[in-house]
Amino acid sequence: PETITIQELANRMSERGVDVIKLLMKQGQMAKITDVIDADTAQLIAEELGHTVKRVAESDVEEGLFDAPDAEESLLPRPPVVTIMGHVDHGKTSLLDAIRHANVVSGEAGGITQHIGAYQIVAPNGAPVTFIDTPGHAAFTAMRARGAKVTDIVVLVVAADDGVMPQTAEAIAHARAAGVPIIVAINKIDKPDAKPERVRSELLQHEVQVETLGGETLEVEVSATKKINLDKLLDLIALQAELLDLKANPARPAEGTVIEARLDKGRGPVATVLVQRGTLKVGDVIVGGSQWGRVRALLDDKGEAAQEAGPSTPVEVLGFSGSPEAGDRVAVVESEARAREITEYRERQKREKAAARGTLARGSLADMMS
Numbered sequence: 001p002e003t004i005t006i007q008e009l010a011n012r013m014s015e016r017g018v019d020v021i022k023l024l025m026k027q028g029q030m031a032k033i034t035d036v037i038d039a040d041t042a043q044l045i046a047e048e049l050g051h052t053v054k055r056v057a058e059s060d061v062e063e064g065l066f067d068a069p070d071a072e073e074s075l076l077p078r079p080p081v082v083t084i085m086g087h088v089d090h091g092k093t094s095l096l097d098a099i100r101h102a103n104v105v106s107g108e109a110g111g112i113t114q115h116i117g118a119y120q121i122v123a124p125n126g127a128p129v130t131f132i133d134t135p136g137h138a139a140f141t142a143m144r145a146r147g148a149k150v151t152d153i154v155v156l157v158v159a160a161d162d163g164v165m166p167q168t169a170e171a172i173a174h175a176r177a178a179g180v181p182i183i184v185a186i187n188k189i190d191k192p193d194a195k196p197e198r199v200r201s202e203l204l205q206h207e208v209q210v211e212t213l214g215g216e217t218l219e220v221e222v223s224a225t226k227k228i229n230l231d232k233l234l235d236l237i238a239l240q241a242e243l244l245d246l247k248a249n250p251a252r253p254a255e256g257t258v259i260e261a262r263l264d265k266g267r268g269p270v271a272t273v274l275v276q277r278g279t280l281k282v283g284d285v286i287v288g289g290s291q292w293g294r295v296r297a298l299l300d301d302k303g304e305a306a307q308e309a310g311p312s313t314p315v316e317v318l319g320f321s322g323s324p325e326a327g328d329r330v331a332v333v334e335s336e337a338r339a340r341e342i343t344e345y346r347e348r349q350k351r352e353k354a355a356a357r358g359t360l361a362r363g364s365l366a367d368m369m370s
């Protein structure tokens, strides 16, 4: 049910909290400023104090913001979004480095990935592919879950000398939860102690049945450092993508998801956004979580300025007023006024939820002690 704290209600009416409390007392209700009341009670009080009430439902404010259907004929093929997942040190970043002919690993602190990287490459068949790297360290479960949510395909990297480990199993669970197909990349095949057969049977215990064991999960043995079978992996990705028949409408206001966001000293809030539908352009007014802004600049994965970014493209977005949160959905809206309305509404929702949680927590503590 809809609720509001007495404090918030008073704020919105520019009335004093004590006056609201007095009215409640008149109606025989004892209350504190931090208490939560239901929407009907709030409306009665507001009217009593001479205010007109406009009840705004979520469906009104957020109306048409996301998931408005696109006409079939507006849909065009889009690149697959591929998220690399697996246990720590199994070679995810190395594999992506090898595919990109780049070198990210050597620049990482302790060789451990601590954020999500997003890149686009052009595969040998000429088709672009978007890759998202995720950390394998146990601490980054939330990042992996988000990675699995925005992706079309998960490449599960399993080191042949180490086998299926806890975060391998976790990645499988994330992919399942997101309903995303897995391609198994058995990595470090160059190592003398590599045991790819063992990896296959261990995966079977997690109900991932690869092709060579009669299953349907695509698989490939690779070596990131020796650059073995990288083309084969890209072929499998292309094959899987073809089966998925991925499409999006590029000619509409953009929608996407914040992959990560940070506050840059010089540039202000910088959000890495994966555009999922439409085309994001410099000058667009965007909302993301409870932040909004006007796109000041877009930077591609090589740090180069871009004027726009279409479906499946990762871009750094400059221009948010504050940092949105990773996982927040981003949408282009028609005006700054609309952006403000949406973000203010979300801010309020957030505050009220927090207040309600606080009251609940106190309530249950009191219950425990009585």
Ligand code: GTP
Binding pocket: 086, 087, 088, 089, 090, 091, 092, 093, 094, 095, 105, 111, 112, 113, 114, 134, 135, 136, 137, 187, 188, 189, 190, 191, 222, 223, 224, 225, 226
């Ligand atoms: P996190 O992001 O921290 O989870 O690690 P990661 O999965 O990205 O692993 P990373 O690419 O950082 O590689 C870990 C170590 O394994 C590095 O020392 C790599 O050089 C090594 N490595 C990666 N791939 C291979 C491979 O194919 N063969 C061999 N021999 N070593 C590899």
Ligand code: MG
Binding pocket: 092, 093, 094, 111, 112, 113, 133, 134, 135, 136
């Ligand atoms: Mg890594």
